[in-house]
Amino acid sequence: MKLCVALDLPTLEENISLAKELKTFDIWLKVGFRSYIRDSRTIIDKLKEINPNFKIFLDLKLYDIPNTMADAAQEISELGIDMFNIHASSGKKAMQTVMDRLSKKEKRPLVLAVTALTSFDDQSFHEIYGTDIKTKASQFAKDAYESGIDGVVCSAFESSMIKTNTSKNFLTLTPGIRPFGEDAGDQKRVATITIAKKELVDFIVVGRPIYQSNNPKSIVERILSEI
Ligand code: C5P
Numbered sequence: 001m002k003l004c005v006a007l008d009l010p011t012l013e014e015n016i017s018l019a020k021e022l023k024t025f026d027i028w029l030k031v032g033f034r035s036y037i038r039d040s041r042t043i044i045d046k047l048k049e050i051n052p053n054f055k056i057f058l059d060l061k062l063y064d065i066p067n068t069m070a071d072a073a074q075e076i077s078e079l080g081i082d083m084f085n086i087h088a089s090s091g092k093k094a095m096q097t098v099m100d101r102l103s104k105k106e107k108r109p110l111v112l113a114v115t116a117l118t119s120f121d122d123q124s125f126h127e128i129y130g131t132d133i134k135t136k137a138s139q140f141a142k143d144a145y146e147s148g149i150d151g152v153v154c155s156a157f158e159s160s161m162i163k164t165n166t167s168k169n170f171l172t173l174t175p176g177i178r179p180f181g182e183d184a185g186d187q188k189r190v191a192t193i194t195i196a197k198k199e200l201v202d203f204i205v206v207g208r209p210i211y212q213s214n215n216p217k218s219i220v221e222r223i224l225s226e227i
Pocket of ligand 1: 006032051059114116118119153154175176177180185188205206207208209
């Protein structure tokens with residue numbers, strides 16, 4: 001299991017200083033909406049300068065018509081990042097079109113599909129999708145697997161079920177991790193590292209518990225030792 005630290009801080013400088021503090025660790029860094037919209041590829045280049053071995057997950061959750069998504073995926077694949085994601089609810093055609101486009105490249109990033117956001121509880125999910133999270137997440141994961149996607153973003157509670165329904169090599173990445181019982185914030189389906197391990201999760205994403213702490217380095221050390 002790998003730790004992926006969410007760089008969701010308000011400024012480029014703060015994100016860079018967090019990355020510098022964590023530069024000796026074997027971790028992934030997640031660049032999301034906030035940072036990428038503000039700093040575009042500057043943040044990616046700066047992170048690679050700090051430690052060329054940092055792996056970067058670009059969390060932009062693409063959702064559009066198939067051709068537009070494939071165009072965007074192609075541009076993303078030129079950025080030098082290691083993994084990005086799209087929404088499984090964009091449909092099999094869109095997922096297949098993205099993977100077809102990327103297959104023409106000599107080297108491509110990993111692609112994950114988002115099943116259900118971890119900020120949904122069953123009731124709020126039902127209002128949009130008309131079914132419960134487990135049923136839909138499982139269907140989305142199957143669609144993604146059949147479309148040639150590398151794995152899914154899901155909650156820790158769906159990870160092992162998804163692997164059983166697809167393949168044990170189908171990757172799962174789970175946000176909403178509160179390693180030591182920290183405040184959940186807007187996350188509804190939070191899990192600990194012990195649960196994530198039991199559920200065979202491949203990547204845990206941790207944001208606020210690390211960057212809001214007075215000592216992010218020691219939290220990362222503790223997480224890595226638990227992993
Ligand atoms: O601060 P926290 O640990 O809750 O951060 C979780 C990160 O994972 C945020 O950057 C959020 O955008 C992202 N994320 C999520 N749920 C998903 C996909 C991504 O919380 N399904």
